[in-house]
Amino acid sequence: MNIPNEAATTNPPEQIHLSYHGKPQEMVVQWITQKNFDKKTTVPYVIYTTDLKNKPRAFGATEKWTDDGKSAISRFTHTVVLTDLIPGATYYYNAGSDEGMSKTFEFKAMPTEGKIRAAVFGDFSQVAPVTGYDALLNYTESNLLDIIFHIGDIAYDMDASNGKHGDDFMKWIEPIAARVPYMVVAGNHDGNQDFLHYKNRFSMPPNGYYDDNQFWSFDLGISHFVGLSSEYYFLDKSTEAKTQLTWLQADLQKNLKKPWTFYFIHRPMYCSGKKKTTCDEEEFTITRNGDSKFPGLETPLFVGGVDMGFWGHRHTYERFYPLYQDRTYVQKDANNFHDSPTPIYLMNGAGGPLDHEDTASLVPKPFSVTRLPDIGFIYLEIENETTVKTSFIPSISPFTPIDRFSLTKTAGYKPGQGK
Incomplete structure (x- = not known):
């Protein structure tokens, strides 16, 4: 037509x-x-x-x-x-x-009821050796996506070559982003020129404090979605980080009765790496625990009833057992959790990074369920008030889902809140 x-x-x-x-x-x-x-x-x-x-x-x-x-x-x-x-x-x-x-x-147009399907990935660029673009386009054209979440490191870097690199990236994703809402949070490669390209190339829901797209939320069907900035912590923006926390606590409290709550942030709070101490560095612990200048986010997200959190930054895919304050709650069935005591975390900085981390060289932490060597996106399916499913869609045709996972709960249950 x-x-x-x-x-x-x-x-x-x-x-x-x-x-x-x-x-x-x-x-x-x-x-x-x-x-x-x-x-x-x-x-x-x-x-x-x-x-x-x-x-x-x-x-x-x-x-x-x-x-x-x-x-x-x-x-x-x-x-x-x-x-x-x-x-x-x-x-x-x-x-x-x-x-x-x-x-x-x-x-x-967005639905008011029924199943919601989302793609989630970070670290995605048209100049990467391998990307999840073909899989993402396939799911878009097959009407299998309602919304997309790109969790930071957009294009590597949008401001390069006087911004031409950003223009090329936005043209590249147009067949996808002109058809499915393309939601973003900022990564460490998006902060150049005080986030100039990030702020001016995207429109996210207003937060009532700053007009910089750094943190936002919205409802879709039975779910509440929250985008947060990890980059305030690394650009010495402590005032903004504290404001973000004030907003976050009020936002989660207001939406506590939503059956599902999801959040997105670029840098992970936990991960496995090539050493046992990987992710014990301040780069990862500061957003988790905070310090004298910055507030920690792990506890507010936990007591705020968040069901799932999604991270990027590390150029791999990793899924975690329930986890809070370094304590791992190992489940009998690693692919099916019911009434998880904490938020479930998934990390995917493998949307199309410039360099991909070899998972064979990683030392798994006790909280790590699985790590995948593939490039692609997380497929999030919100089935109903008690069931959510995720899988990983690799970039290689026929784009067959792997690492299938289901999270179920008793109606009204919230991690950190109980029934």
């Missing part, structure tokens, strides 16, 4: 992608142009429809921002919020302005 383009292309839109802010009747569409509009009256808009008969337009806003590289290139980010969507319906859309419209894309 095709919506005719209705404008000449003198300033073409590019890097089109979606994000979701928690309202099933809405979807955020965002894109870049490389030059400003010629006319002061020109505004960005999206034409969208379910049937190609009625084609309403939604208008948006434009933000100019300038890269700090030698070329000082200015780019223009356009953001449009689509409203009055029918949850679960398929929409066809064009994005742009009177100076140029995109080709037709499609997306499915």
Whole structure:
């Protein structure tokens, strides 16, 4: 199906992608142009429809921002919020302005009930030797994904080559991100120029404190999703880290009755490595335990009833037994946990890193269930109020799931809260 383009292309839109802010009747569409509009009256808009008969337009806003590289290139980010969507319906859309419209894309408005399917990965770049891109595209085109979470280290690095590297990455993911909401948290490779490219290339749900995309949350169906910044801790932003904690505690308390709560952060709190002491360094313990300047996050997440946490940064996949304050709760069946006493953690910095960690050389910690040598993404399936499943989708066709895992619980149960 095709919506005719209705404008000449003198300033073409590019890097089109979606994000979701928690309202099933809405979807955020965002894109870049490389030059400003010629006319002061020109505004960005999206034409969208379910049937190609009625084609309403939604208008948006434009933000100019300038890269700090030698070329000082200015780019223009356009953001449009689509409203009055029918949850679960398929929409066809064009994005742009009177100076140029995109080709037709499609997306499915977010559902209000039923199963939710997500892809989760960190450390993903188009210049990596091997990536999970083909598997991700396959699942997108097969309508097997409702949302995507990229947990840091986006493109390696978006600001490289005066930002051209970021442009190339956003064009590369467009067939995926223009169809499925693409949610992000910042990694250590995203902080250049005070997160300039990260802040201006993505739109995440507002947190009410800072306009920097570093921490956010939203509801989708029966679940609550939280994105957090580990990078405040490594850029000496202690005030921001404390503000994030204040927000997090209030957010989790407010959403405690949601059947499922998930969080995403770039740097892991635990991991296995080439030495027994790997992940005992401050780089990993500071977000977990805090110090004199920074608050620890492990306990607030635990008492806040979080069910699952997802990490990146280490260039491998690792799944953990229930774990809290260095104590491992070994389960009889390592692939099926019921009423886990703590959040379940999964680490996947193997979306498409520049260098992949050889799992054969790792020394497993007592809390480590499994480590995989593959590149790919975690497939998160939220079945209902009592069952969640995960698996790992490797980059090699036919993209057959491995390391299948299920987490079940008694209705109303929350780790750190009890029944």
